[in-house]
Amino acid sequence: MAGFGASKHLSAHALPTRIAAVATHLPDRVLSNDELAALYPAWPAAKILDKTGILERRVAAEGETATDLAFHAAEKLFATGAVAREDVDFLILCTQAPDHFLPTSACVLQHRLGLPTSTGALDINLGCSGFVYGLSLAAGLIAGNMAGNVLLLTADTYSKFIHPQDKSVRTLFGDGAAATLVTKEPEGGTASIGPFVFGTDGAGAGDLIVEAGASRLPRSAETGLEAEDAAGNVRSRDHLYMNGGAVLNFSLREVPRAVAKLMEQAGTTAADYDRFVLHQANKFMLDALSKKLDVPALKVSRHFERIGNTVSSTIPFVLEREIAEGTCSPGTRMMLVGFGVGLSWAATSITL
Amino acid sequence: MSEFYEGLAEILEVDEAEVTPERELGENWDSLAIVSTIALIDDVYDVQVRPEKLAECKTVGDVEALVEAHRSESGDA
Numbered sequence: 001m002a003g004f005g006a007s008k009h010l011s012a013h014a015l016p017t018r019i020a021a022v023a024t025h026l027p028d029r030v031l032s033n034d035e036l037a038a039l040y041p042a043w044p045a046a047k048i049l050d051k052t053g054i055l056e057r058r059v060a061a062e063g064e065t066a067t068d069l070a071f072h073a074a075e076k077l078f079a080t081g082a083v084a085r086e087d088v089d090f091l092i093l094c095t096q097a098p099d100h101f102l103p104t105s106a107c108v109l110q111h112r113l114g115l116p117t118s119t120g121a122l123d124i125n126l127g128c129s130g131f132v133y134g135l136s137l138a139a140g141l142i143a144g145n146m147a148g149n150v151l152l153l154t155a156d157t158y159s160k161f162i163h164p165q166d167k168s169v170r171t172l173f174g175d176g177a178a179a180t181l182v183t184k185e186p187e188g189g190t191a192s193i194g195p196f197v198f199g200t201d202g203a204g205a206g207d208l209i210v211e212a213g214a215s216r217l218p219r220s221a222e223t224g225l226e227a228e229d230a231a232g233n234v235r236s237r238d239h240l241y242m243n244g245g246a247v248l249n250f251s252l253r254e255v256p257r258a259v260a261k262l263m264e265q266a267g268t269t270a271a272d273y274d275r276f277v278l279h280q281a282n283k284f285m286l287d288a289l290s291k292k293l294d295v296p297a298l299k300v301s302r303h304f305e306r307i308g309n310t311v312s313s314t315i316p317f318v319l320e321r322e323i324a325e326g327t328c329s330p331g332t333r334m335m336l337v338g339f340g341v342g343l344s345w346a347a348t349s350i351t352l
Numbered sequence: 353m354s355e356f357y358e359g360l361a362e363i364l365e366v367d368e369a370e371v372t373p374e375r376e377l378g379e380n381w382d383s384l385a386i387v388s389t390i391a392l393i394d395d396v397y398d399v400q401v402r403p404e405k406l407a408e409c410k411t412v413g414d415v416e417a418l419v420e421a422h423r424s425e426s427g428d429a
Binding site for chain 2: 042
């Protein structure tokens with residue numbers, strides 16, 4: 001085990017907690033590459049697939065919110081019998097598309113899901129790093145004896161922020177939600193969550209942003225003015241903007257550092273991990289990062305072809321599928337790495 | 353520069369033999385090509401160049417000069 005300094009000592013612990021169950025939910029509407037290619041003459045469907053690795057993504061219906069998607073994911077989790085509603089001690093919702101400025105969407109969901117009024121509930125506003133941050137809060141609440149069962153919901157509907165004529169982001173992002181149950185691991189058990197590595201660089205806030213619509217810049221006729229960029233993409237300040245090159249540079253710089261730091265703190269090497277679950281940004285990003293991290297391609301999870309980049313839900317979507325397929329099972333050691341909007345990143349080791 | 357030219361040929365959708373310093377980047381030099389080139393340069397030279405600097409490049413030689421400038425700084429863009 002590494003770690004002599006106070007901060008290293010604190011973070012070097014694997015917490016006796018476990019991911020006990022995962023369920024996901026996708027909206028019904030499918031947005032295919034053929035449909036997108038009809039809008040973007042320069043990008044045939046085959047090129048979209050080749051560059052992004054994405055065949056289709058899901059889009060929430062009008063009036064269907066991230067909270068609705070999170071609700072359905074949670075209902076699916078309850079339907080598995082993994083936990084009874086009355087045994088949920090804490091609800092964490094990670095979203096960047098809350099129903100209202102206030103109240104907190106997690107509070108609305110506590111009632112809608114029929115959770116006891118003794119449930120603690122809060123929202124966290126993070127994007128692609130959100131699942132790992134949520135996991136750290138859940139594991140911390142449990143390890144600190146403040147909760148026994150934490151329901152971690154991740155949900156986003158970026159499609160509602162995206163201009164239909166902005167191929168730079170519309171080809172990549174998909175709507176979706178996941179429900180993850182985090183519980184206490186009994187004494188003598190082998191499952192664990194942690195240590196964690198965190199990082200933030202707010203200097204890159206403008207690299208992935210919906211600038212208008214909240215307090216700093218309320219929506220107005222001016223913010224809604226549309227403009228076409230050099231690549232022919234159309235958007236206004238009310239829409240999602242991504243500086244793809246800057247986000248790639250950030251990811252190539254910070255993800256390998258976070259991975260190295262995590263292994264140092266955990267006292268592990270790459271060979272100790274059965275699976276590497278990086279945020280599923282797109283094929284291009286995963287190819288570049290896999291190469292840079294120098295880990296066997298077969299150990300790097302990939303699950304985006306039919307759902308796109310579902311922001312904070314990409315990692316639980318992988319977990320759900322790999323548990324169902326048997327790729328992951330009790331004892332499997334995994335590294336989870338989230339990174340993106342903020343700019344924000346986090347990495348952790350888990351043993352199922 | 354052969355690994356670099358090979359990758360650049362793929363990005364520009366031309367034969368590798370056509371990739372020379374004088375080669376104009378042309379119409380295919382869009383945001384996707386720039387992002388792809390950032391990944392290529394990072395992979396081959398382990399340096400990071402800024403997307404807005406790449407967007408200003410007109411020829412393959414301009415891109416090479418940008419890479420050289422960053423390599424001599426041996427740091428992030």
